[in-house]
Amino acid sequence: MPDGIDILFIIFVAAGIILLAVILSFVPVMLWISALAAGVRINIFTLIGMRLRRVIPSRVINPLIKAHKAGIDVGINQLESHYLAGGNVDRVVNALIAAQRANIELTFERCAAIDLAGRDVLEAVQMSVNPKVIETPFISGVAMDGIEVKAKARITVRANIDRLVGGAGEETVIARVGEGIVSTIGSSDNHKKVLENPDLISHTVLKKGLDAGTAFEILSIDIADVDIGKNIGAILQTDQAEADKKIAQAKAEERRAMAVAREQEMIAQVQEMRAKVVEAEAEVPLAMAEAFRTGNLGVMDYMNYRNIQADTKMRESISQAEVNSDDEEQK
Structure with missing residues (x-):
């Protein structure tokens, strides 16, 4: 128990x-x-x-x-x-x-x-x-003289507590600053002006109020680096010249094709006329035979016709011989 x-x-x-x-x-x-x-x-x-x-x-x-x-x-x-x-x-x-x-x-x-x-x-x-620094990639712009200028900026931002809900993020700030850089470079008379005064970009961009509607307050925009790119103006002119050249070549080819077509058409017309002449010449003996049968052409008439033909051939041969002699003398 x-x-x-x-x-x-x-x-x-x-x-x-x-x-x-x-x-x-x-x-x-x-x-x-x-x-x-x-x-x-x-x-x-x-x-x-x-x-x-x-x-x-x-x-x-x-x-x-x-x-x-x-x-x-x-x-x-x-x-x-x-x-x-x-x-x-x-x-x-x-x-x-x-x-x-x-x-x-x-x-x-x-x-x-x-x-x-x-x-x-x-x-x-x-x-x-503690404000945050956002660094942009190289942003390219073209000055009025056609030279490409690349700029990299550092954006110092501070969070805006009141606009955190519904405010745009860092991507929007970077995109707006990039747009401001491109427009500032594009409004410059030449690229040298941008290289001499890179702070002109930051001052111009800051005046645009790019932080409106974002969750940040832009404190400063500093240009970290400026570089020269391609001569866009020269490239565009070269491309335009090449395009004009191709257009001119196409028009010349079109004119040549039309000339060839006209030549072929003339050759065809000449051949058609020769064919008609041959056809007409082939009908002459038939017409003469018919004239003999009907009595419209006599023997003496035929002999006169043959004499005229022989006389014509002789004159053609004499004129051709004179032309050949003149050519030999000129040579």
Whole structure:
């Protein structure tokens, strides 16, 4: 019997230990004790309710303790609702503490809104205290004399807390500064003017108010490097000359083709006329034979016709001989 009682006692003790472990794993007693030790009074049932709402208590209580120690007035319901909305509670509390230390006016609601918008609110607060330098790649512009000028700028910006929600990012700032550099170089009379006064670019760009609608405030724009590129004007003139040359060649080829076509057409007309002449000459004997049969042509008429032909051939041969002799004398 005593052995059975000992076994039951051991079983009850083990069951009690297991039950206590389960309760402690569900109820964050240690976290509750830590909060009480830090001066943050929280009901234990509030922590149990967080478990039931699938909220990790440490993700809310630890930032609450941090905020309480820093003297920031935030409630547990505010932190829990921000956690349930998908925000980073610890980063928001850190941003509030950093803003308080830097004397920057920042409320929990605005800080939570910035965090939920996808911005790093802590980095924004730090950038408000310590401005950030954004370096642009080489941006090319063409001066009025046709010379390409490449410029690289360093943009010093400070985060604007009021415009973090809905404000444009770094890409927009870089694009606007690049547009300002291109327009400034393009309005210069020659590239030498840009090389002699690179600060003219920064002064002109700063006057344009490029930070409007962005999450940053541009403090300065410094030209880090200026370089000479290609002679775009000469390249364009060369390309234009080449294009004009090709157009002229095409027109000349068109005229040559038309001349060849006209020549071929004249040759065809001459051949057609020769064919008609041959056809007409072939009809002469037939006509003469018909004239003999009908009595319209006599023997004497035919002999006179032959004499005229012989006389014509003789005159043609004499004139050709005279032409050849004149050519030989000129040579």
